[in-house]
Amino acid sequence: MGIKGLTKLLADNAPKAMKEQKFESYFGRKIAIDASMSIYQFLIVIGRSGTEMLTNEAGEVTSHLLGMFSRTIRLLEAGIKPVYVFDGKPPDLKKQELAKRYSKRADATEDLNDALKTGNKEDIEKFSKRTVKVTKQHNDDCKKLLRLMGVPVVEAPSEAEAQCAALCKADKVYAVASEDMDSLTFGASRFLRHLMDPSSKKIPVMEFDVSKVLEELNLTMDQFIDLCILSGCDYCDSIRGIGGLTALKLIRQHGSIENILENINKERYQIPENWPYQEARRLFKEPSVSTDDEIELKWTAPDEEGLISLLVNENGFNIDRITKAIEKIKVAKNKSSQGRLESFFKPVAGASVPAKRKGTRCTLAIPKPVVNPKMYSLEASFHSKPKAIGSIGLPSVDLGSRQAMVFYRSLCCGI
Amino acid sequence: MLELRLVQGSLLKKVLDAIKDLVNDANFDCSATGFSLQAMDSSHVALVGLLLRSEGFEHYRCDRNISMGMNLNNLAKFLKCAGNDDIITIKADDGSDTVTLMFESPTQDKIADFEMKLMDIDSEHLGIPEAEYHAIVRMPSAEFSRICRDLSSIGDTVLISVTKEGVKFSTRGDIGTANVVCRQNTTVDKPEDATIIEMNEPVSLTFALRYLNSFTKASPLSNTVTISLSSELPVVVEYKIAEMGYVRYYLAPKIEEDDEETKP
Known part of the structure; x- marks a missing residue:
């Protein structure tokens, strides 16, 4: 689920920490991806109509294989070197959250049965999506597939997000790609959103730089973690009545959750009993990850026979399509040997900044085709809706909200 | 206040043709000394x-x-409206x-005037260090262009x-292989x-022909092209613009991967 409202908070308060990038610009980069999240998305989206799923002859679901296969090829074709990280054992604190999701799923199953009885198609689709669960079998299938494709797989001891961040901190990968804002809290130095959105959606990749986030918010990493806990994370409840913005104010004022708890009006804000914020903080700061230097990330040639046997013989995919796809992987393999200019020339800090003509130009110029005048009017109406913005300060709105708009179209997807 | 008057307006058209294949959006930087641009392709x-x-x-005139x-x-659309002999004035x-x-x-x-909207582009400037190159080849630009075009119909990369x-x-x-050798030739x-080769050390590097082909779009700017190669650096392909400056292209070489990595 990630951190509640963090994207919007950052869009409004740390716009410089986010950069729109083109998908192609990650050419040659090693990118860590949370596999479980991807598999979940595939199971929800691919090959679904009503309660029917894409299956093989034996009736086992194959959506995740198709999704993983085509998405990975898309990344490889762009010259990106993906590393998939799989979840291990969830931390104890997350069990509560998981139990909640479990019960939600149970509710959804009931609702689904009702919907099936009444035959309401929309409801059937809606609730059957909610009953999706990623099983060990799905994970194992995908691991097998990825290994056959020659893509490295890392098994995290605990949370995949944390492991991705650790790989990034250790400079083993260039960035972490996820839709889950947790990655920032875990300290991934570079974090990408929308990297894996279908190209047809034309959503630019959004790159977050954690050091810039801290700089812009004027917080230390510890304070940022506290901010995320207060905003609402997977590990513990948050305080009722405190959202991202209030949390930011409080952290800036008091410096840490401890100080906030001492100074806050306890009658107005109910602090949960035995609030395990310290535990949550520890999970973010020192998550259980494997820091072994032994994690070797190697991209190898695909195992053609293995892939055909897995996808065609066992799971009934069309052999022509798979052979063509394998051909694509081979071509891509050759492409990834192209060097990047940045490995030879280093960016000059701020070289283009003094040349800017006016500080407020962002509102005048039309920066990217994504933002057309229509969106500005949308934006205006959006901001006039007090309910939606709460008590957001207006100063950074002109730049921030532009990026925020792009975010609102993001996948609302939780595990 | 910025005001530039270029008598040879066609030059600007040629410059644009030379770069618009490679980059979509770019910042033109103007200072008291000149008009410059640095931009990378999307990858x-x-x-x-x-x-x-x-x-x-x-x-x-450039005050600031x-x-x-x-x-x-978009700029190309505007410049299409200019005749080849027209005098172009840029004002901002x-x-x-x-x-x-x-x-x-x-x-x-x-006299025609056009107003074009500008955009805010967030781009990084790369610092390009002065370097001694292992080998510098100067040859007719048409020849280089021909070689790149011919080879790209056979393969994707050139050594x-x-x-x-x-x-x-x-x-x-x-479908097969191709080799083209150009020898030093100054008796022309x-x-x-002339083809002039200055070599301090033998060097050999592999590049994607797709990029070299888009560099050769600058051939109308200059009769000669200078190719500078060093084993640790991107190749520099330079077209001089008479009495004014240059268009320079830098291209990162293909990297030889470890044997281990290419094995299944």
Whole structure:
């Protein structure tokens, strides 16, 4: 689920920490991806109509294989070197959250049965999506597939997000790609959103730089973690009545959750009993990850026979399509040997900044085709809706909200 | 306030043709010394650098450094409206979000002006260190363009190797292989037809032909091209613009991967 409202908070308060990038610009980069999240998305989206799923002859679901296969090829074709990280054992604190999701799923199953009885198609689709669960079998299938494709797989001891961040901190990968804002809290130095959105959606990749986030918010990493806990994370409840913005104010004022708890009006804000914020903080700061230097990330040639046997013989995919796809992987393999200019020339800090003509130009110029005048009017109406913005300060709105708009179209997807 | 008057307006058209294949959006930076641009292609493999020194303009006034973000395809649309003999004047006010392009016919009987919207482009400048190159090849630009075009119909990449013998361009593809060797040749009628090879050390590097082909779009700017190669650096392909500056392209080489990695 990630951190509640963090994207919007950052869009409004740390716009410089986010950069729109083109998908192609990650050419040659090693990118860590949370596999479980991807598999979940595939199971929800691919090959679904009503309660029917894409299956093989034996009736086992194959959506995740198709999704993983085509998405990975898309990344490889762009010259990106993906590393998939799989979840291990969830931390104890997350069990509560998981139990909640479990019960939600149970509710959804009931609702689904009702919907099936009444035959309401929309409801059937809606609730059957909610009953999706990623099983060990799905994970194992995908691991097998990825290994056959020659893509490295890392098994995290605990949370995949944390492991991705650790790989990034250790400079083993260039960035972490996820839709889950947790990655920032875990300290991934570079974090990408929308990297894996279908190209047809034309959503630019959004790159977050954690050091810039801290700089812009004027917080230390510890304070940022506290901010995320207060905003609402997977590990513990948050305080009722405190959202991202209030949390930011409080952290800036008091410096840490401890100080906030001492100074806050306890009658107005109910602090949960035995609030395990310290535990949550520890999970973010020192998550259980494997820091072994032994994690070797190697991209190898695909195992053609293995892939055909897995996808065609066992799971009934069309052999022509798979052979063509394998051909694509081979071509891509050759492409990834192209060097990047940045490995030879280093960016000059701020070289283009003094040349800017006016500080407020962002509102005048039309920066990217994504933002057309229509969106500005949308934006205006959006901001006039007090309910939606709460008590957001207006100063950074002109730049921030532009990026925020792009975010609102993001996948609302939780595990 | 910025005001530049370029008598040879066709030059600007040629410059744009030389870069618009490679980059979509770029910042034109103007300072008191000249008009310049640096931009990378979207996959950050190639970089183009342009310099037009102030001396080359009939009139050059730039009070304050400004950087103008433009979509090059849009700029090309405007420049299409200019005749080849037209005199082009570029004007921009400080802090304005538009630039004015004025085209005057040589006989002064027609004047057209166009206003183009600018855009905000967030781009990184790369610092390019001065370097000693292992080998520098100067050859007719048409020849280089021909070689790149020919080889790209056979393979995707070219191995450029410079030895005492000369410079060799080779490629390999599904249908076969190709090698073109150019030897040093200074006994020509016109100096621009000469092929001159300066070599300190033999060097050989592989490049994607797709990029080299888009570099050769600059051939109309200059009769000769200079290719500078060093084993640890991107290749530099330079087209000089007479009395004004240059268009330079940098291209990162293909990297030889470890044997281990290519094994299944």
